[in-house]
Amino acid sequence: MNELGGLNRDLGLVIILQLKMKGLYCHLAESNEDVKFVFQDKESVPHVYDHYVKLQVKVCAFSPLNIKLLMELKLQEDFLPIGREVAGVVLEVGPKVSFFKPNDGVVGILPLDCKESGLSNTLLVHEHSLVKKPENVSWVDAAGTICDGLRAYMALHTHTHVSAGTTVLVMEGANPFGTIVIQLAHHRGAKVISTASTVEDKMYLEGLRPTVGIRQPLVARVVNLYDGKVDLVDSCLEETGGLGVNIVIDCGVQLYSKEDEPVAKQHLPHKHDILSLLSVGGHWVTTVENLQLDPPDSQFLFRKAATISFLNEEVWQLSNMHQGKYLHILKDVMEKLSCGTFRPQLDEPIPIYEASVAMEMVQKKQVKKKQVVRL
Structure with a gap:
């Protein structure tokens, strides 16, 4: 009986590990109106090069997917990666990286043309898409605030x-x-x-x-x-x-x-x-x-x-003309979060196996609080 219990625990661990090696993607129907969120196998992260860092994702936050914008930019694919607001630990850095070093806690927003889902266990991210996470800020708060903080700064300072x-x-x-x-x-x-x-x-x-x-x-x-x-x-x-x-x-x-x-x-x-x-x-x-x-x-x-x-926060991703200003805003958002000026409205973190259902509710705007997934 004990052996059977141990076998079940091992099997459960294998299933969880398999889930962690998958990413969440949006599958578009022919009408581009009906969407389904499914897990897909993720290819292994390629070798770290140039200004890229290898990131171990701790938390990923969800925002509605702007399918119309992706279509206009011709970034539409059969399977669109989900989860662009991520926080995690730097595992490895490329030879040209100057902002980060291994074991740094970072947070950022993945580019619009990123092919990888933020729910992947590891990601390859350009250093100019990330900023350092303050030590007194949790992974959940960092990922759950970064995008809304950027939009708030744009609304009250940029515009x-x-x-x-x-x-x-x-x-x-x-x-x-x-x-x-x-x-x-x-x-x-x-x-x-x-x-x-x-x-x-x-x-x-x-x-x-x-x-x-x-x-x-x-x-x-x-x-x-x-x-x-x-x-x-x-x-x-x-x-x-x-x-x-x-x-x-x-x-x-x-x-x-x-x-x-x-x-x-x-x-x-x-x-x-x-x-x-x-x-x-x-x-x-x-x-x-x-x-x-x-x-x-x-x-x-x-x-x-x-x-x-x-108000279109994706403008920073569409033009790198003001990359320094963009990173300054992200850093200031983290500073405001660190000192208590920002208190995000977050739901309880959900496990990865509930991510597809949560994203469906986010896309249909049926949730009142920010949805975050803890990996």
Whole structure:
């Protein structure tokens, strides 16, 4: 009986090891709409060369896959690698590597054209895609914050100039990205307003407090949009004394009338609401890649001298012109995480055998917290 138990344990260990040698990939159907996430055998990591490092992955975090962007860039393949936000230990470095040495803890975002899944046990990564992980930051927090931190910096620093005295509206701030934006904006001295689509989201936002300094709420006002009794424009104008919001960061908007929008978008604000609550010289940072503005909308923006920016964090991967600035942002994200300015909204780490189910939920936007896999 003991021998049989030992055999079962050995067999289980072999299965786990086999899983670790596989990577998670997205298999596209002919319509490119239905996707399946499957494990595929991974080829052994080639010899380390030039500026590349061999990385042992500890934790991998998930973000939705932008299939449309990959198609436009002609990076679409039958099987697309999943899991680009990774944290791990450097095992070996190439002869031209200058930033890292073996046993360094690192974190980074794999390039768009990377052929390997972040759920692989070992990866070959260019050193310019990684930064060092602070010793007091866990692997889970590092991988779960790096991408949302990058997006938050782009929204508040690359596209706009947040500072003390500005007012920032974060739409649906209870999600992982919105949480990081709120913390960064408050850290810079801005007044933060956010919206909530459920009672749970409202309670979460009202309970946000800084870990350092005065324990005042991070969000000055939470506008509840779930009961239809509160007007977003009126609330923002009231909070700003009628001047309007300096910076708006959305997570989607309604482009048409409510009857023409799908149910999933009916809780989002209409684009005219965003334009109406913007201040003179305000900035609207949108995540909507197909945003359409009619001539009256453009005239409205012109009269306010306001601007619209499109938030696409992949621009750093598409052009290496500002590689130094990109790495500086990643380092600053880790520093903010190290000193407690950032507290990511993460779910409990999941084992690798549940990764395909978790990624399906991430792709369908059915999760509220960041999903991370511990290898």
